[in-house]
Amino acid sequence: MTVATQAAPAAAQEQEMLISGSEAIAEALTLADIDVVTAYPIRPYDTVMQAIAKKIANGQLVAEYIVAEGEHSQFEIVKHASTVGARVFCGSSGVGWAYAMECLVVTPALRVPLVAMVGNRALDDPGAFGVEHNDALFVRDLGWLLCWIDSSQEALDTTLIAYRVAEDRRIFLPIAISADGAFLTHSQAITKVPSKSLVEKFLPPYNRGDLQLHPDNPITVAPQVNEDWVIEIRRQNNAATERAYTVIEEAYADFRRVFGRGPENPWFEEYMTEDAEVILMGMGTLSLPVKVAIRKMREEGKKVGLIRLRWFRPFPYEQLAEALRKAKAIGVIDRDYSFGSPFGSGVVATEVRAALYNAEHRPPLIGFICGLGGREVTLEDVYKTTEICYSAAKAGKTERATYWLGVRE
């Protein structure tokens, strides 16, 4: 739903471009006037760095563009640049993100508002370029805010929103924007690109304030604290993550006010859920085949809907419990795995189950692991998912908690 609240329609200040998810992020970074960006090659996220390099080479963006010698350095360099007050960007995929792990750990702890892109990719071994969400999910417990997008437009918009949220003094935490490898990083769609002046109305400059490392502000950052202080500091981090519920809602509301578009509900997209008996859930671009399948199934009278989760951290557990209140069965499609987890489910299914634990209405929930390594999630997969959900709805319980779909025997 779009709300037009402005006298001068924002549409006049937007230009339409045919661009990929990665290129859309590069457009947003140019509009956000980032100061330091670090690159290291790994597919598929590297397309964003290629796009930024062109922007810099052509003079559309002035920023320090540093090609690091590995992802560990890539993330450390921007972490430090941010502490002196620079707006920074970074990103990676799969094992590259894993290689940076130590730096991913310290960035939220240091309250550095880095915005990163994860071009989701299967982890080694064996080698695979295709999408899996396990890479970005590494950091889910550490204070990173995590979101998934499913279109070029959402890529651009979410990048602007991410800076606004991350750099809010109430937050000061890094945000990773996950884009499914190939399906989004490489595919183009018509995207509205706003003008710089419009963006400036939405995104204030980054101000590190009294945390800025500068000779005029001679602070000591991250001294050794041991058991004397570390738990208090962890709790502060947790409080910032909790404040993100409010700050994200504010940011989306303001986005709608300035740009005259954007979702009413930041947390997840609901597709045909009003009357849905079976609600399917998932993150990222699997929304495309699922939506097609839902339309087909609706023609046959099956009341199926989709909830596509945008924000995974903070996890919108209250909003989800409300949205899933009327469902007779829930099918969560995970494009990730969590070996040895409760019920052998994927990560999202496990989180949704936990979110519903205190809910009054707890419909049967079935986890599906599907589309790993970039394997296509087919219409058949979605039909099968729905079928299993319907029989669970009928029985009022699940026969099996987790299914692997589209796997050769």
Next chain:
Amino acid sequence: MAETTTFSNATQVLEPFKGVKKVTIEEYFSSGHRTCQGCESALVMKLMVKAAGPRTIVLGSTGCMYVANTTYYSTPWVVPWMHTQLGSSGSAALGTAAGLKALMKKGKMKAEPINVIAFCGDGGGADMGLGAISATLTHKEYNSLILLYDNESYANTDIQVSGSSPYGAHTTFSPPGKVKRIMHTRWKKNTAGMLAAGHPECRYVATVCASYAVEMMNRVRKALTLGGPTFIHSLDPCPKGWDYDPMLSHELGELAIESGIFPLYEVEDGVLKYYGKTKAIVEGRPRKPVREYLLKQGRFAHFTEEDLEYFQAKVDQMWDKWEIPGVVCFRKDVEAKA
């Protein structure tokens, strides 16, 4: 946004201190730390930042100079200071310098030359962080100094052998035992020589020892003045790790130089200059026998006569066989095959 024309790669011009009496009185590393008595590395911190002055940002990687120096609520750092990860001194220097540069270039911060110094230990610098340091030394458009304080072990974690520990040293990972007297059989990595030889656009690499405090500070000042990414390797006697009376720190530093184990030199724009006692050695003054240095330290207490001879022979090679004595380990000539 257009680049402002006011920005340049300017550095602070820090003239050398002309003698100990001319050294500035202000301290930027003061009380509040809890390093061991006689800790030479703490002295290196103090001299390093005294030489750099107040318009300086210091980054420090994990190690004794982090853990023992910056206990929450009692920082000794008068200048801004920030921790960086064990292998990240190169990235800390580069990121900080790049952040400042971008902000000044784009008019988001007042343009002025700010010194950026990242320090690391031998474990953090010569082992884990070597790749990042090497990368930073190729980014000539960012001014920073990386200072490696070499106490020849992973000291903070209880004195473990590193790639910079001397041959045979007793550490908690290389204890002499009944069957193996020498657990650590590797020769010390030649870090400064390697970095000088490997980075043609790095304008300044030097070795220093705080036993020669003014010389040491002046090398820091030169590095910061020349600009671009620069590197200094400091040899720091460590009473705990080397096992000697803390009173002897200064003397052991001198002996390391006089015995030729740790040569003092600088490579400025590709030109090598030996200095101090090392210069005298190159010009023919005899080196002190290594045993004078080794036998003052408990970490070599298990050495036999044979071990001492081996150590002496390896040091002799540095001076007699190396293409550039004490600096580059290429051999002058092919040795006769037995």
